Amino acid sequence: MNRSIASGVVSVVSAKVVVLVVTALSTPLLYRLLGAAAFGEYAFLLSVFAIYMIFVSSGVTDGVRKFLAEDRAAANWSEHVVGFYLRLAITLSVLGALLLVVATRVGLVGRAFGSELTSYFYVLAALVVTAQFRDYARKTLMGFGLERYSEPLKIVDKVGFVVVAVPLVYLGAGVFGALAGQLVASTLVAAIGLALVHRRVSLSCLFSRPTERFPRRQMLTFNSMSIALVFLLMSLYHIDIVMLQRFTESSAVGNYKAALTLAEFLWFIPMALQTVFVHSTSELWSQNRLREISDLASRTTRYTFLLTAVMAVGLAALADIAVPIYFGADATPAIAPLLLLLPGSLGFALARPILAISQGKGMLRYPVAATGAAAVINVVLNVTLIPRFGMHGAAVATSVGYGSMFLFHCWSARLVGFDPLSDARLGRSILATVLAAGPIVTLSTAIGNPWLALAVVPPAGFVIFVVFALLVGALDPAEPFEVLSTFPDPLGAKADAIRGWLAAGGTKQREQNRLHSLLFVVGLSLLVSGLTLGLLGSGIGSVTP
Numbered sequence: 001m002n003r004s005i006a007s008g009v010v011s012v013v014s015a016k017v018v019v020l021v022v023t024a025l026s027t028p029l030l031y032r033l034l035g036a037a038a039f040g041e042y043a044f045l046l047s048v049f050a051i052y053m054i055f056v057s058s059g060v061t062d063g064v065r066k067f068l069a070e071d072r073a074a075a076n077w078s079e080h081v082v083g084f085y086l087r088l089a090i091t092l093s094v095l096g097a098l099l100l101v102v103a104t105r106v107g108l109v110g111r112a113f114g115s116e117l118t119s120y121f122y123v124l125a126a127l128v129v130t131a132q133f134r135d136y137a138r139k140t141l142m143g144f145g146l147e148r149y150s151e152p153l154k155i156v157d158k159v160g161f162v163v164v165a166v167p168l169v170y171l172g173a174g175v176f177g178a179l180a181g182q183l184v185a186s187t188l189v190a191a192i193g194l195a196l197v198h199r200r201v202s203l204s205c206l207f208s209r210p211t212e213r214f215p216r217r218q219m220l221t222f223n224s225m226s227i228a229l230v231f232l233l234m235s236l237y238h239i240d241i242v243m244l245q246r247f248t249e250s251s252a253v254g255n256y257k258a259a260l261t262l263a264e265f266l267w268f269i270p271m272a273l274q275t276v277f278v279h280s281t282s283e284l285w286s287q288n289r290l291r292e293i294s295d296l297a298s299r300t301t302r303y304t305f306l307l308t309a310v311m312a313v314g315l316a317a318l319a320d321i322a323v324p325i326y327f328g329a330d331a332t333p334a335i336a337p338l339l340l341l342l343p344g345s346l347g348f349a350l351a352r353p354i355l356a357i358s359q360g361k362g363m364l365r366y367p368v369a370a371t372g373a374a375a376v377i378n379v380v381l382n383v384t385l386i387p388r389f390g391m392h393g394a395a396v397a398t399s400v401g402y403g404s405m406f407l408f409h410c411w412s413a414r415l416v417g418f419d420p421l422s423d424a425r426l427g428r429s430i431l432a433t434v435l436a437a438g439p440i441v442t443l444s445t446a447i448g449n450p451w452l453a454l455a456v457v458p459p460a461g462f463v464i465f466v467v468f469a470l471l472v473g474a475l476d477p478a479e480p481f482e483v484l485s486t487f488p489d490p491l492g493a494k495a496d497a498i499r500g501w502l503a504a505g506g507t508k509q510r511e512q513n514r515l516h517s518l519l520f521v522v523g524l525s526l527l528v529s530g531l532t533l534g535l536l537g538s539g540i541g542s543v544t545p
Helices: 003-069 077-105 108-113 120-143 147-170 174-200 203-207 216-247 250-286 290-327 329-361 365-416 426-446 450-472 479-484 491-504 507-512 514-541
Strands: none
Touching: 003 077, 003 120, 003 147, 003 174, 003 216, 003 250, 003 290, 003 329, 077 108, 077 120, 077 203, 120 147, 120 174, 147 174, 174 203, 216 250, 216 329, 216 365, 250 290, 250 329, 250 365, 290 329, 290 426, 290 450, 329 365, 426 450
């Protein structure tokens, strides 16, 4: 990963960490204040809105980000791209808002979703406009490589939402209060973002007309394929919520959304990579640097697997403790769906950077086909399982749909022109995960105090996992320092020095010792498993009937 891409990833990850913390604090608060039923209604409304916004904004935001990042020699290229997509953003947002108002006024919304939800859609109509300009401004800044501006705006958006929504909900505004928070926050971010864009390119470009050679048809084709791709992706995110609202009560939707929220915490690093890779790899594709793209993709796949797998194992080990503490005792039914969602969430995490690299080339036919196949599996399983098994059926269906994304997008990547598995070491990574799971689960079970378990298991589990990953060869000793070397100095310089020392001294010897390390790891795992069984056996034997 070169330093320019890595700096973008660092900016995105830093912002996502802050957003993750704010989300982690505000979501359970909203769940408690709204209650499971109202929280379910709010989640349902956001799912409907996200699907609707696909047709309003996805072609605009993906297009402006990709084409601004391309290094073209055309005169005033940036100004023409910004102006073209700004005109498109205004037109689509106005049409989208008017259509939603008309559909609500004539009763279509009430017949489709129930009269009790109708009034909320007027707020959503206003949110169409503000969200459009919020996302346009942020993606334009990203297209210029200005993640240092675009990513703090996500923090402003999340903090602004919390500052407005939580007090309103606390005062009794309910779902209206939460939606008002979304509206105010998106308005604020849109205003700041557009001002920052104006500093780089004057927004008067809205009125400029590019030459006949300007690739309008190519842009519109990309936009249509982006809309298809995002629609299929959003169906994976939201079809389960929409169907649950149709076949179950709102409290079940609320608990299932709670499980989804925790499972989606696994994605914050893959989502950061996906965010940066679309425009960063566009330049690599334009320069035909195929070997560098495959190397980037395969190493990213490996790092993503390792990071996401250890998080999934830790979350599974602590689910019985974390869910009641995080959301409250009323959310205990969310534990089982969470465990069912984790395997698929891991697969989806792996697919995200691969999809972004494919998008960077602009050849969306194969990514759309791959995502479509996963979406069809997801819809069919949700239709089959939700009426019979409720939120547990939704969790199984969604997990399978999520997991299939990785398989289909590996196939898609080869057709696009790169190999995401050339240095992925999936076998070794899976082995490290399996071997580390025993000690991590044992440690979680052995600690009786829930707060102590939450404090001890995550850092200790991470260390255990890294040790196993190093011993089985899923991770080379120099690689963590190679990643750290891309950080700003002095951390980057010190990490680079350590990486050089490790890389120079022992590659051949490490390969010679690989078998011995693997035998040691297997023996250690068997020992831990034996101790686990002994502990469980003694615990069972001590229980009096």
